[in-house]
Amino acid sequence: MTGPEQLAVVGAGLGAGILTSTVGVASLLSxxxxxxxxxxxxxxxxxxTLGLLPGALSGAFGYRRELREVPRRQVVVVVLVCAVGAIGGAALLLALPSRVFASAAPWLILFTCLTVGVQPWISRWLRSHSQHPHDLRRSMxxxxxxxxxxxxxxxxxxxxGAGVMMMAVLGLGLDLELRVVNGLKTLALLAANLVAGTIFLFIADLNLPAAALLATGSVIGGYLGAHIGRRLPATYLRTLIVLAGLTAATLMLF
Incomplete structure (x- = not known):
């Protein structure tokens, strides 16, 4: 790679790291x-996947205050379940043609965008039809x-768009503030990327210079993104997540 190309990859890593910790569409950029x-x-x-690992790690560290608000058992369950799922995803990447998942991914992202957008109304409806409407949902x-x-x-x-999907799943299934969901989402995807990245490191063909350049930018971007995500009002953050997911799905479709 030339010097400008290397700078472009570092810049992509920086931007992707910020997106990892905020709206969850990092790969759309990198x-x-x-x-x-x-x-x-x-x-x-x-x-x-390998290059964005440091960004997810620094982002999860940046959200450490939010993660303390989640019961430890719940954090462990989310991390373990997501990590186990990532093993299957990495195996699919190495075994199947890339077009298989690519054809379904935009529609999955569009569905989860809709879920993120209407999640407050769905949560209120679920609580109103619960036997204990005033109890907060804290178990998976x-x-x-x-x-x-x-x-x-x-x-x-x-x-x-995996971050958008995770925000939809956790936001709909648990009664947590959006900033806390964002922190839990960042940690869960760190676990998924760590598992998948380890598998790829030993089995897949990699461009290690490109991964290293991405990592250089993403480690800074992930930490910055956590501070941005913490300060954004929930309505603005939810709107940005939906817009980012719609953009990702549109680009993947066309």
């Missing part, structure tokens, strides 16, 4: 940059666990 450099799609995807239901696992699969396979 993956196309790797493709534009002529890196084959599967190699670019695996290298992208089977539906929430299944949604978390499927998001982990998608995150291990491709990941563009």
């Amino acid at each position: 993956f196309p940059v790797l493709i534009a450099l002529g890196i084959p799609p599967v190699v670019a995807n695996a290298s992208n 239901t089977p539906a929430t666990i299944a949604g978390t696992a499927l998001t982990g699969v998608y995150g291990g396979y491709f990941g563009a």
